[in-house]
Amino acid sequence: MRTPPVEPSRFASLWSDLAVIGRDRLRGGYSRHGFDDADLHLREWFTAQAQRRGLDVETDRNGNVWAWWGTPGAGAVVTGSHLDSVPGGGAFDGPLGVVSALLAVDELRVRGVRPTRPLAVACFTEEEGGRFGLACLGSRLMTGAVDADQVRRLHDGAGQTLAEAARRAGVDPAHMGPDPERVAMIGSFIELHVEQGRLLKSASPAGAPAAIGVGSEIVAHGRWRLSLTGEGNHAGTTVADDRHDPMIPAAATVLAARRAITARPGAVATVGRIQPVPGGTNVIASRVDVWLDARYLDGAATGELVDEIVAAVREEAALEGCALTVHRESMSDRVDFDPGLAMQLAEQLGAPIVPTGAGHDAGVLAAHVPSAMLFVRNPTGISHAPGEHAETADCITGVEALADALEVQLR
The missing domain is CATH 3.40.630.10 (Zn peptidases)
Structure with missing residues (x-):
């Protein structure tokens, strides 16, 4: 009973x-x-x-x-x-x-x-x-x-x-x-x-x-850290042509992630954390670390998704005169x-x-x-x-x- x-x-x-x-x-x-x-x-x-x-x-x-x-x-x-x-x-x-x-x-x-x-x-x-x-x-x-x-x-x-x-x-x-x-x-x-x-x-x-x-x-899902290095400078005195602002390609990461998943039904990619250095309101950052979470069908498909996002960020970084390094923190198939x-x-x-x-x-x-x-x-x-x-x-x-x-x- x-x-x-x-x-x-x-x-x-x-x-x-x-x-x-x-x-x-x-x-x-x-x-x-x-x-x-x-x-x-x-x-x-x-x-x-x-x-x-x-x-x-x-x-x-x-x-x-x-x-x-x-x-x-x-x-x-x-x-x-x-x-x-x-x-x-x-x-x-x-x-x-x-x-x-x-x-x-x-x-x-x-x-x-x-x-x-x-x-x-x-x-x-x-x-x-x-x-x-x-x-x-x-x-x-x-x-x-x-x-x-x-x-x-x-x-x-x-x-x-x-x-x-x-x-x-x-x-x-x-x-x-x-x-x-x-x-x-x-x-x-x-x-x-x-x-x-x-x-x-x-x-x-x-x-x-x-x-x-x-x-x-x-x-499949994984986490990547994208480190964008530029040139720290004064926010109030540095004109656009003199800037190497890593926050620009950092922002591009967010947009690239959204565009990539829109073209792939079922895929998700999220920028949930951005950390500028030194982090002052009136300072152009010298470096920005961006954490990307991506999830898709299997390991290969997720890798292709991340590669597309990184390629877009790398292009934006080059235009801004910034360097990009990518570190995979975890990946599970x-x-x-x-x-x-x-x-x-x-x-x-x-x-x-x-x-x-x-x-x-x-x-x-x-x-x-x-x-x-x-x-x-x-x-x-x-x-x-x-x-x-x-x-x-x-x-x-x-x-x-x-x-x-x-x-x-x-x-």
Whole structure:
């Protein structure tokens, strides 16, 4: 007999605990980044919640936090997500998957489930890359997808290295790197996440979007830093013919990105960050760094998209007498989630299968273990912004769907 639905008060209680952590009074929303004060507070919160449920908590060599139901071992069923955010991000991206995982453990116990395999709730470090610039940091380190020496040298906007920040959080940076034994323990990974964009609406053109969807793939995506070097000078005394202003080709980057994606249905390219040096209002910058995020079908198509944008910027830089260097900070090819697991979940939950352009830890793990994603309906599609939202009723439906999916995996 089906158990009663999850009480809204149980969801609200956990959710209200998170609401006060990492508020960004300047930008709105939340700013929670790897190994900062908000992140340390979140780790303490998660540890307390897990221990309250009788789960055994450990932090691995890369700063990822694991809460185990049963003895860690081969064939483990793992769920969870991340607790960090983009600067000024929404409340749901990441934390919804962690809260839902804890409540799914509660739900499984209410149902009387006795796992025959170990179950873990995982919180991955710095998924958004909001502090050190590298997304899915914890899962990439764990799987060996990124060089640990490179990661230790990363630094934030204040100049603090990741190694220094990790050490402050009690993680020894010398031990960071591939963790094949841990990866080998994972039998399957299911990540629940708030919908980003209107995936479910697109999958239901004739009616109301479903409350839950199942992920099929993540399109290729990457980040590039374009550094434009010109000549610093006085804003009030330097005439047009004497200027070598790197802000001009920087502005061209924004326009070139928009034009390139307009010609390619389904492609996206965004300039979300521009940093002039020295950054004075009455100063022509000597250098401008521009960060470009690009996502398209696969690695080759994304590369062609970026090449077109860079070519336009290089032409504008030459006209302005500026130099351009391009540094690729990250690149992930298209990821297909385990088709058998996706189909199983879609049939079990009666949910549509949808693709996504957003990166996730599940996408990193998919190359190593059977991985899947569940998406909870977002009525506006807004994400990475304070307007991100999901209705409580839909979140509870997500908890129950996650519990259903885990129950099957634990048999």
